[in-house]
Amino acid sequence: MAKKDKMSVEEMLAAARASDGGGKGADSPAAAGDATESAPEATPAAAAEQPATPPAKKASAMSVEEMLAAARAEKKGGAAPSKPAPAASAPAADAPQKKPGQMSVEEMLAAARGEKKGAAAPAKPAAKAAPKPAAAKAAAKKGPAKKGPAKEAGPKDTASILAAARSASKPGPISKAEAAAQGKTLPAGKKKLEVPPMPAKPGYAKAPATAGANAERRGFLAVTLASIGVYMGSALGIGFGTIIATNLLWLLGLARYMFPNILTEPPTRFKVGFPDELAPGQVATKFKAQFGVWIVRDEYDGAPQIFALQSVCTHLGCTPNWLEGEQKFKCPCHGSGFYKDGINFEGPAPRPLERFAIRIADDGQLEVDKSRTYKEEIGQWSDTASYVPV
Amino acid sequence: MHGHNTAEFLDGVSGFIGCFYLSLAAMNATAALYLWQTGKARSYFKVAGLTITTAHLWLAVALIFTVMGGIALGGMAGLLSLPIGLRAALDNIMGPMTYTLGSLVILTVLYLGRSFFVKPIVAWAGLNLSLLFMGLSLTDYDFAQIVTKPDNVPIVAMVYLLAYFTWLSAYRAVENDKRIANGQGPLESEDDEKILVWPDLVYTELICMIVLTVVLLVWAVALQAPLEEPASAVKTPNPSKAPWYFLGLQEMLVYYDPWMAGVVLPSMVVFGLMAIPYIDFNKAGNGYYTINERKFAYLTFQFGFLVLWVTLIVMGTFLRGPNWNFFGFYETWDAHKVEALNNVDLSEYFWVRIFGVGRPQAPEGAGTLQSIGWILVRESPGIVCLIGYFAFLPPAMVLYSKFFRKMFIQMGFLRFMVLSNLILMMALLPIKMLARWSSLNMKYFISIPEYFLNF
Numbered sequence: 001m002a003k004k005d006k007m008s009v010e011e012m013l014a015a016a017r018a019s020d021g022g023g024k025g026a027d028s029p030a031a032a033g034d035a036t037e038s039a040p041e042a043t044p045a046a047a048a049e050q051p052a053t054p055p056a057k058k059a060s061a062m063s064v065e066e067m068l069a070a071a072r073a074e075k076k077g078g079a080a081p082s083k084p085a086p087a088a089s090a091p092a093a094d095a096p097q098k099k100p101g102q103m104s105v106e107e108m109l110a111a112a113r114g115e116k117k118g119a120a121a122p123a124k125p126a127a128k129a130a131p132k133p134a135a136a137k138a139a140a141k142k143g144p145a146k147k148g149p150a151k152e153a154g155p156k157d158t159a160s161i162l163a164a165a166r167s168a169s170k171p172g173p174i175s176k177a178e179a180a181a182q183g184k185t186l187p188a189g190k191k192k193l194e195v196p197p198m199p200a201k202p203g204y205a206k207a208p209a210t211a212g213a214n215a216e217r218r219g220f221l222a223v224t225l226a227s228i229g230v231y232m233g234s235a236l237g238i239g240f241g242t243i244i245a246t247n248l249l250w251l252l253g254l255a256r257y258m259f260p261n262i263l264t265e266p267p268t269r270f271k272v273g274f275p276d277e278l279a280p281g282q283v284a285t286k287f288k289a290q291f292g293v294w295i296v297r298d299e300y301d302g303a304p305q306i307f308a309l310q311s312v313c314t315h316l317g318c319t320p321n322w323l324e325g326e327q328k329f330k331c332p333c334h335g336s337g338f339y340k341d342g343i344n345f346e347g348p349a350p351r352p353l354e355r356f357a358i359r360i361a362d363d364g365q366l367e368v369d370k371s372r373t374y375k376e377e378i379g380q381w382s383d384t385a386s387y388v389p390v
Numbered sequence: 391m392h393g394h395n396t397a398e399f400l401d402g403v404s405g406f407i408g409c410f411y412l413s414l415a416a417m418n419a420t421a422a423l424y425l426w427q428t429g430k431a432r433s434y435f436k437v438a439g440l441t442i443t444t445a446h447l448w449l450a451v452a453l454i455f456t457v458m459g460g461i462a463l464g465g466m467a468g469l470l471s472l473p474i475g476l477r478a479a480l481d482n483i484m485g486p487m488t489y490t491l492g493s494l495v496i497l498t499v500l501y502l503g504r505s506f507f508v509k510p511i512v513a514w515a516g517l518n519l520s521l522l523f524m525g526l527s528l529t530d531y532d533f534a535q536i537v538t539k540p541d542n543v544p545i546v547a548m549v550y551l552l553a554y555f556t557w558l559s560a561y562r563a564v565e566n567d568k569r570i571a572n573g574q575g576p577l578e579s580e581d582d583e584k585i586l587v588w589p590d591l592v593y594t595e596l597i598c599m600i601v602l603t604v605v606l607l608v609w610a611v612a613l614q615a616p617l618e619e620p621a622s623a624v625k626t627p628n629p630s631k632a633p634w635y636f637l638g639l640q641e642m643l644v645y646y647d648p649w650m651a652g653v654v655l656p657s658m659v660v661f662g663l664m665a666i667p668y669i670d671f672n673k674a675g676n677g678y679y680t681i682n683e684r685k686f687a688y689l690t691f692q693f694g695f696l697v698l699w700v701t702l703i704v705m706g707t708f709l710r711g712p713n714w715n716f717f718g719f720y721e722t723w724d725a726h727k728v729e730a731l732n733n734v735d736l737s738e739y740f741w742v743r744i745f746g747v748g749r750p751q752a753p754e755g756a757g758t759l760q761s762i763g764w765i766l767v768r769e770s771p772g773i774v775c776l777i778g779y780f781a782f783l784p785p786a787m788v789l790y791s792k793f794f795r796k797m798f799i800q801m802g803f804l805r806f807m808v809l810s811n812l813i814l815m816m817a818l819l820p821i822k823m824l825a826r827w828s829s830l831n832m833k834y835f836i837s838i839p840e841y842f843l844n845f
């Protein structure tokens with residue numbers, strides 16, 4: 001008791017119980033004070049009856065049963081001296097007041113009754129009968145190093161002492177297994193909810209009877225139509241319907257955008273003047289800037305003809321230049337060269353320039369169609385659409 | 391020399407050339423001062439009791455450059471130029487073949503005589519000579535037009551930067567090789583003290599950052615942005631050049647079809663570089679400079695980088711003019727220069743020139759498969775060459791070369807095949823270049839324009 005300040009609550013409790021058990025604590029204000037402070041169960045009677053109850057530590061850790069048991073013990077206590085009884089019961093009543101939710105009215109009543117009946121059962125002799133065992137038990141249980149008796153009784157190793165103390169006096173809830181091991185019944189936690197019986201299944205949820213399948217189907221159709229109608233009429237339906245309609249319109253607009261009214265690019269079909277405007281052997285370069293085409297009047301396979309050469313190098317797609325002095329097309333990128341008739345002869349270009357389709361239009365002008373090309377290397381230049389004979 | 395007045399041009403350029411020579415003088419004077427102050431100057435001989443050292447040598451060079459700078463600033467830059475006859479001779483002998491083979495020969499000489507050429511005094515003399523050559527050539531209108539074009543100035547700088555770093559690594563490698571031959575470890579193993587990231591590394595990086603920013607700012611202010619006319623789908627600039635770092639690729643495109651020069655060969659470059667850790671089993675040279683201990687790796691890399699990449703960039707920048715024709719250093723870029731480039735396919739050589747028959751051709755109305763068969767027959771010489779090149783050369787290398795046999799044993803079949811195929815791939819470009827430039831005028835070994843497949 002000298003080191004009371006440094007003692008933990010459990011130790012104080014144990015000490016108090018021990019002293020109560022010793023009989024001197026019933027009147028002792030110190031013990032009573034201890035009990036009120038820490039645990040309402042630490043009444044002399046309870047201490048005598050249930051010295052081994054581990055939960056006897058904190059009010060918060062005490063279950064209703066324990067309180068009840070304490071009250072009952074008081075009751076049975078019979079000839080407990082009138083003085084200690086109120087002192088002891090006061091904390092018992094205090095605890096429920098702290099946590100009223102945990103104590104039912106009956107229990108409070110029982111506690112009160114216990115107090116009243118207080119009777120003349122002398123708790124002293126009963127308690128006196130086992131002063132030493134109680135003290136010994138408490139010491140063995142709590143056994144913290146600070147306590148003298150514990151030091152004597154318990155093992156010397158601090159770690160094991162601590163472990164023992166912890167395992168024995170573990171506060172807080174315990175598992176069912178632990179409770180079983182300690183031979184103690186767990187407090188029944190929450191009340192079990194009484195589940196009301198399920199209502200009978202409504203007709204539409206029942207398995208369809210095979211006989212009325214048709215009617216069921218009709219019913220289903222009606223329900224579906226009705227729900228669609230409800231849906232379409234709802235704000236959600238209106239919202240989504242608007243979004244879908246807008247997107248459809250936007251898509252249609254996009255499709256329309258692909259076919260503009262006016263093309264700023266030159267047409268793929270265009271007229272390039274009359275055939276007799278070209279002198280024999282002439283390369284007309286004036287259409288290159290706008291249409292990317294040379295109109296050439298030259299021979300191919302000994303046949304004089306007019307054809308339209310695409311001004312794209314067959315190597316990597318640069319635009320060659322017509323060099324009048326050298327009578328060749330020459331590419332500025334990698335030096336490919338082509339004869340006047342478009343046949344490649346120097347540099348890396350692997351194949352001749354390509355021809356566009358050309359014909360004499362109704363008005364007698366040459367008309368080039370860029371949508372069709374003719375390649376020499378696969379013999380397409382013999383196609384009559386690829387040249388105009390002169 | 392159309393469209394410009396030589397005297398006006400020289401007036402305009404003399405200020406720049408004068409400053410150029412003066413800065414060369416300052417450079418040499420600084421070197422002389424450094425050698426004299428640090429006592430690193432080596433003495434050669436004595437004249438009248440005065441010991442002539444390298445410091446005196448570079449001081450004399452600085453004096454000569456000062457005089458030249460004075461002449462140029464005085465408006466007589468025309469005096470400081472190469473004789474016209476020499477320039478014309480240089481232009482005449484210059485061609486793609488001369489240029490590439492010449493670069494190869496020069497680099498080989500530098501490699502073989504590396505213990506001489508890496509000496510600081512020799513390297514410094516080489517730097518002075520090349521800068522002198524630049525200065526003397528700058529009075530030539532055509533040379534100046536190309537070298538001082540804002541697009542090309544960084545490439546001139548790059549050439550010097552690259553030369554410096556190549557020299558630096560070779561210098562240290564030669565030093566290490568000497569030490570290793572003497573039984574000492576490489577220089578790096580003696581100075582392997584660990585230094586701190588902060589401040590040693592971070593300070594260096596900070597200074598580099600600042601210097602680089604200053605260079606970029608000066609560059610951006612001093613040189614005009616090379617903007618051209620608005621782009622047009624039907625008008626290609628003449629000459630039309632790729633960005634400078636892709637000029638090697640553009641040069642490759644002259645010899646191969648786009649799929650080959652633009653896709654396959656660049657991919658092989660990338661994959662080959664990635665494969666180096668798996669191919670290279672030589673542990674020597676790890677953490678120090680050396681050439682002797684890994685000659686094969688060094689030579690292969692330098693050939694691929696210096697010859698097949700850098701010299702092609704230089705060629706594409708300075709020597710390729712309108713219509714992608716080749717022009718000498720002092721030649722006017724004439725868009726109408728005529729070069730005989732009548733290229734001939736291998737199949738034509740084989741069928742027409744050797745056997746005197748027409749190239750095999752599918753008969754009229756042949757089906758697709760039949761015409762493909764005829765095409766394969768037509769191109770069979772090239773196809774046989776290609777298959778033989780890749781199938782028979784690697785085993786032949788093992789059988790007939792002691793070096794490759796040793797390598798084969800050490801590397802195993804798979805790794806050796808990867809290595810040999812990569813090397814053969816790399817060799818495809820110079821082979822094709824030579825075949826094009828030589829009197830063969832080879833266009834394509836395999837030419838199947840019908841299916842866009844040319845090789």
